[in-house]
Amino acid sequence: MKQKILIKNTTVVNEGKSVLADVLLSDGFIQQIGTINIEPNYKVIDGTGKHLFPGIIDGQVHFRDPGLTHKGDLYTESKAAIAGGVTSFIDMPNTVPNILTVESLKEKYEIASKKSLANYSFFLGVNGENIDAIIKTDTSQFIGVSDDGLYFTKKGNLLADNPETMEKLFANCKSIIAIHSEKEEIIEHNEKAFREKYGDDIPAKFHPIIRSTEGCYEATKRAIELAKKHNARLHILHLTTEAETHLFQNDIPLQEKKITTEVSVHHLWFSDKDYERLGMLIKWNPAIKTEEDKDGLLKALLDDKIDIITTDHAPHTLEEKQQPYFQSMSGAPMVQHSLNCMLEFYKQDLISLEKIVEKMCHNPAILYNITNRGFIRKGYYADLTLVDLNNQWTVAKDNLLYKCAWSPLEGTTFHTKIIQTFVNGKLIYDHGIFQENSFGMPIEFSNK
Numbered sequence: 001m002k003q004k005i006l007i008k009n010t011t012v013v014n015e016g017k018s019v020l021a022d023v024l025l026s027d028g029f030i031q032q033i034g035t036i037n038i039e040p041n042y043k044v045i046d047g048t049g050k051h052l053f054p055g056i057i058d059g060q061v062h063f064r065d066p067g068l069t070h071k072g073d074l075y076t077e078s079k080a081a082i083a084g085g086v087t088s089f090i091d092m093p094n095t096v097p098n099i100l101t102v103e104s105l106k107e108k109y110e111i112a113s114k115k116s117l118a119n120y121s122f123f124l125g126v127n128g129e130n131i132d133a134i135i136k137t138d139t140s141q142f143i144g145v146s147d148d149g150l151y152f153t154k155k156g157n158l159l160a161d162n163p164e165t166m167e168k169l170f171a172n173c174k175s176i177i178a179i180h181s182e183k184e185e186i187i188e189h190n191e192k193a194f195r196e197k198y199g200d201d202i203p204a205k206f207h208p209i210i211r212s213t214e215g216c217y218e219a220t221k222r223a224i225e226l227a228k229k230h231n232a233r234l235h236i237l238h239l240t241t242e243a244e245t246h247l248f249q250n251d252i253p254l255q256e257k258k259i260t261t262e263v264s265v266h267h268l269w270f271s272d273k274d275y276e277r278l279g280m281l282i283k284w285n286p287a288i289k290t291e292e293d294k295d296g297l298l299k300a301l302l303d304d305k306i307d308i309i310t311t312d313h314a315p316h317t318l319e320e321k322q323q324p325y326f327q328s329m330s331g332a333p334m335v336q337h338s339l340n341c342m343l344e345f346y347k348q349d350l351i352s353l354e355k356i357v358e359k360m361c362h363n364p365a366i367l368y369n370i371t372n373r374g375f376i377r378k379g380y381y382a383d384l385t386l387v388d389l390n391n392q393w394t395v396a397k398d399n400l401l402y403k404c405a406w407s408p409l410e411g412t413t414f415h416t417k418i419i420q421t422f423v424n425g426k427l428i429y430d431h432g433i434f435q436e437n438s439f440g441m442p443i444e445f446s447n448k
């Protein structure tokens with residue numbers, strides 16, 4: 001008889017409620033939720049005093065595979081994700097090669113099937129030059145298109161900065177268009193002014209002044225105008241300013257929104273006060289901005305103007321980070337600690353558990369039309385994470401799972417711990433130990 005997993009007596013946090021229940025997993029799926037009697041073929045997990053969350057769906061990561069695997073790869077970073085309660089992720093196209101064609105997308109799926117312990121999907125990259133091909137491609141083949149990170153490889157590629165290519169894409173592309181929204185013209189103007197004053201050695205604290213609020217706001221405003229004009233399906237990635245939050249609506253359900261947005265955990269966690277302490281380690285694009293922006297982003301998240309939380313997990317080696325301003329790579333690893341960070345806000349009474357689950361699990365599934373994940377529902381994939389809300393530990397080098405082996409959170413004490421993670425019904429992560437030989441699946445989605 002096939003073994004089933006019974007999680008007994010746990011607080012299930014799901015769809016706006018936290019309810020004490022048992023959850024039975026069978027053949028990869030959730031079979032039953034309620035009061036369930038123990039049978040001989042059940043592996044029983046005692047969930048007493050613990051909270052069960054749907055596995056997190058991280059809508060924006062850079063796992064660096066293929067081609068940049070000295071920074072991270074689909075094996076190492078998916079392990080870190082699972083230890084953080086993330087069971088599914090959507091990876092960005094700025095790998096080597098860039099994922100700009102359906103053929104390279106297929107190759108990436110192939111690599112993931114052999115390396116990723118979590119479930120996966122991938123954006124098809126759009127860089128301004130492949131728009132005609134993208135328009136012709138059947139949207140059922142990719143979860144969305146994105147320009148994120150591609151501006152690193154070729155100047156002028158920043159899609160949000162090129163009105164003509166944006167217009168063409170928005171007028172013709174029927175899938176989700178996920179945009180990195182910053183105005184290059186403004187950034188370049190500011191870079192020039194700072195370079196004249198400081199040379200190469202611009203202190204990190206000027207990063208949010210160079211990659212300014214104005215640069216973000218202008219790009220987001222224009223993208224929204226274009227999307228409205230063409231009735232396109234626009235998603236603005238990693239919002240960073242309070243000013244931009246007012247450009248989004250909260251008076252319609254997510255299912256009906258044509259324009260959506262997200263916040264990345266680091267923009268809720270860090271502010272300009274942290275540049276002094278962490279320098280280039282928290283250099284991100286778009287930049288970490290002010291304390292007021294950080295508070296404004298959390299408010300917009302609670303008000304439903306911001307729809308989902310992502311990590312934008314973007315590992316670089318320490319050496320690549322610890323460089324003068326213009327050479328220092330932007331981005332940092334976050335995927336192992338996103339849930340811990342959000343639960344710290346819960347501990348401080350800033351957000352409820354149910355809201356965290358809505359923004360990290362339910363809404364990414366709704367936003368990306370993911371058919372059978374993101375909720376604890378009978379018949380859905382058993383992607384789950386069991387959390388101890390009263391467990392103190394400190395982030396340190398020896399508990400990091402990233403290939404790059406550093407985190408801007410080193411030294412941070414969390415008061416919650418992810419103790420077990422289930423992917424497709426299997427207990428993949430159990431108190432620090434992984435089941436290594438079980439790979440995730442492609443995320444199923446229905447592109448309308």
Ligand SMILES: O=C1C[C@@H](C(=O)O)NC(=O)N1
Nearest residue numbers: 062149284285314330331
């Ligand atoms: O959009 C991005 C891309 C990312 C990367 O390193 O790939 N780093 C960033 O800081 N922002």
